[in-house]
Amino acid sequence: MTTTTRPPQRTRSLTGPGLVLLVVVVLLGIRLFSPSIGTTGLPDVVQDFLTLAISVVVESLPFVVLGIVLSIVVEVWVPVGALEKVLPQNAFGRRAVISLIGMLFPVCECGNVPLARGLMMRGFTPAEAVTFLVAAPILNPLVIISTAQAFGWSGWILPVRIVGGFVVANLVGWIVAAHRRPADLLLPAFEARCRAAVGAPRGLHRWRQSAAQFGGETATMMPALFVGAGLAAAIQVAVPRSTLVAIGSNPVLSVAAMMLLAMTVSLCSNVDAFFALSFASTFLPGSITAFLIIGPIIDVKMIALLRTTFRVRFLVLLSVVCVLFAGAVGLVMNVLV
Amino acid sequence: MSSSDARSNAAAYLGLGSVLAAALCTLWLALVGHLDLYINPRYSVFTVVLAAVGVPASIAGLVVIARGHGHTHGDDADEHEHEPDGDRGRRGLGRRRAVRVVLGSAAAIVTVGVTVAMLVLPPTTLSARTAQQRSVDSATLSNATGSEAAVSLLGSEGVDTSEYGVKDWAALIRQTTDTTALVGKQVELTGFVVPGDDGSFTLTRFVISCCAVDAQPVGLSVVPGDDDGSGGGSGTVPDEGKWVTVRGALAANPDQSADARIVVKAAKVTEVAQPKDPYEY
Numbered sequence: 001m002t003t004t005t006r007p008p009q010r011t012r013s014l015t016g017p018g019l020v021l022l023v024v025v026v027l028l029g030i031r032l033f034s035p036s037i038g039t040t041g042l043p044d045v046v047q048d049f050l051t052l053a054i055s056v057v058v059e060s061l062p063f064v065v066l067g068i069v070l071s072i073v074v075e076v077w078v079p080v081g082a083l084e085k086v087l088p089q090n091a092f093g094r095r096a097v098i099s100l101i102g103m104l105f106p107v108c109e110c111g112n113v114p115l116a117r118g119l120m121m122r123g124f125t126p127a128e129a130v131t132f133l134v135a136a137p138i139l140n141p142l143v144i145i146s147t148a149q150a151f152g153w154s155g156w157i158l159p160v161r162i163v164g165g166f167v168v169a170n171l172v173g174w175i176v177a178a179h180r181r182p183a184d185l186l187l188p189a190f191e192a193r194c195r196a197a198v199g200a201p202r203g204l205h206r207w208r209q210s211a212a213q214f215g216g217e218t219a220t221m222m223p224a225l226f227v228g229a230g231l232a233a234a235i236q237v238a239v240p241r242s243t244l245v246a247i248g249s250n251p252v253l254s255v256a257a258m259m260l261l262a263m264t265v266s267l268c269s270n271v272d273a274f275f276a277l278s279f280a281s282t283f284l285p286g287s288i289t290a291f292l293i294i295g296p297i298i299d300v301k302m303i304a305l306l307r308t309t310f311r312v313r314f315l316v317l318l319s320v321v322c323v324l325f326a327g328a329v330g331l332v333m334n335v336l337v
Numbered sequence: 338m339s340s341s342d343a344r345s346n347a348a349a350y351l352g353l354g355s356v357l358a359a360a361l362c363t364l365w366l367a368l369v370g371h372l373d374l375y376i377n378p379r380y381s382v383f384t385v386v387l388a389a390v391g392v393p394a395s396i397a398g399l400v401v402i403a404r405g406h407g408h409t410h411g412d413d414a415d416e417h418e419h420e421p422d423g424d425r426g427r428r429g430l431g432r433r434r435a436v437r438v439v440l441g442s443a444a445a446i447v448t449v450g451v452t453v454a455m456l457v458l459p460p461t462t463l464s465a466r467t468a469q470q471r472s473v474d475s476a477t478l479s480n481a482t483g484s485e486a487a488v489s490l491l492g493s494e495g496v497d498t499s500e501y502g503v504k505d506w507a508a509l510i511r512q513t514t515d516t517t518a519l520v521g522k523q524v525e526l527t528g529f530v531v532p533g534d535d536g537s538f539t540l541t542r543f544v545i546s547c548c549a550v551d552a553q554p555v556g557l558s559v560v561p562g563d564d565d566g567s568g569g570g571s572g573t574v575p576d577e578g579k580w581v582t583v584r585g586a587l588a589a590n591p592d593q594s595a596d597a598r599i600v601v602k603a604a605k606v607t608e609v610a611q612p613k614d615p616y617e618y
Contacts, residue, residue: 271551
């Protein structure tokens with residue numbers, strides 16, 4: 001925390017915020033006075049890259065805003081001890097309940113990162129926050145309904161997705177809890193911020209604190225979101241989808257292909273079922289299920305977002321565990337079902 | 338610590354500014370009716386509501402900084418204070434800080450670049466290049482969402498197919514085993530051109546289930562018609578990416594080896610302007 005070393009005077013500065021507002025207003029002015037639709041004469045590759053990146057941003061921004069707002073609610077407004085009281089004492093039971101929090105906060109994965117940060121700043125352990133982070137994008141009402149709409153309530157895909165999400169979340173949570181020093185998996189700056197925030201007296205100016213928190217969280221999340229969107233768009237433009245789709249009917253390769261597709265397309269978990277549905281005719285159900293399990297947890301956009309909070313070694317651990325788990329589930333389903 | 342202060346303020350400006358710009362742009366897109374160039378309309382309300390939340394929230398964030406209360410706690414600014422002491426630690430620290438500065442600047446450039454592009458460039462659709470790259474002819478792309486109604490058509494002549502789009506016909510043709518029921522049906526469809534071999538082309542539309550990232554091309558092969566000679570139908574393929582309306586009849590594909598067993602025999606191909614909503618859902 002810089003607050004300990006910072007000189008006491010407050011710098012009142014209108015130039016910075018004023019400049020930001022001015023730039024946004026000027027850009028918006030250009031937008032309002034230029035044609036509302038059309039082509040720019042850019043090469044198709046560049047134009048498509050921009051269209052794809054912007055579409056990821058437009059799609060994800062509401063979830064990121066919602067996630068940040070919820071994290072502010074959890075951190076600033078929910079009374080100390082209110083959440084903790086309802087949770088079981090036993091570590092396993094606690095994580096099992098935490099993995100169901102997503103049923104109350106239907107935020108998809110990009111909104112979960114700020115929310116998980118908010119939970120850790122409330123004093124949740126990294127293991128608990130990670131359990132939430134992995135479980136919530138699958139175990140939430142919107143995702144379950146959209147998956148059911150796409151694949152129906154009967155059949156294996158929906159139950160395996162729900163149970164698989166629960167199991168892999170608690171598996172990852174257990175591994176993190178068993179780590180020698182779970183705090184080592186967090187970025188040092190964030191860990192220090194948590195240490196300072198937990199147990200610190202609540203400020204009197206909650207609205208002001210909320211606004212400052214919104215600034216702090218957007219500062220961390222937005223560049224990550226834009227980088228993630230850029231990466232997802234670049235992969236889309238560069239790699240022909242047909243190379244992945246060509247191997248749909250092989251029980252082993254098709255699982256790998258669908259998982260790779262999930263990790264590169266970076267769809268929001270609320271809607272990925274509809275996308276997966278269009279592959280249902282050529283891909284085996286196990287491969288579709290592997291897609292639906294891995295997609296919400298790991299993809300290029302998500303890795304950029306997770307990198308704001310976790311060290312690389314955690315991302316490697318998470319990827320290995322989840323890829324192995326989803327792959328195993330997919331293979332078993334392809335063989336048995 | 339004024340430099341770290343300035344840095345965390347700069348990060349907050351970038352974050353708040355990009356939220357504000359992206360949220361305003363989203364609202365503008367919704368206002369002029371072009372939000373569907375990027376996302377499926379079924380998410381419009383949710384997107385607009387949260388964009389409307391993002392605007393005042395980011396302005397409040399800027400006001401708080403302007404009044405000097407902005408303890409933005411940017412995560413990146415003060416990492417070094419918790420690193421181990423000692424010579425080795427310090428040297429590793431310098432390198433790590435350099436890497437961080439480079440990565441941070443790259444992220445800032447991407448953020449600013451995409452944000453500016455979002456506001457300055459007019460929104461547009463995906464190009465025919467992407468349609469080709471996503472393999473428009475692949476049988477995989479057959480039953481894009483929501484085409485259940487199609488199957489019920491089989492055998493019942495009375496079903497109204499006038500509302501059928503490219504997606505519906507493409508799905509129907511690929512699902513059908515008995516194609517004789519379809520041959521001879523009159524269609525009039527609009528889509529863009531992905532050129533094929535010798536005089537044929539694929540009449541294509543993108544189908545979007547969530548946002549433009551998942552856009553899947555669907556298409557019908559169009560072969561030149563041989564009948565009335567009323568122009569357009571004979572030989573000349575329109576340019577790639579051009580929007581056209583094709584009027585003609587379904588016919589068995591002369592190319593027996595092809596995936597699709599039904600093609601459109603075009604009686605008339607007219608160039609049209611791009612429709613207001615170029616995607617199907």
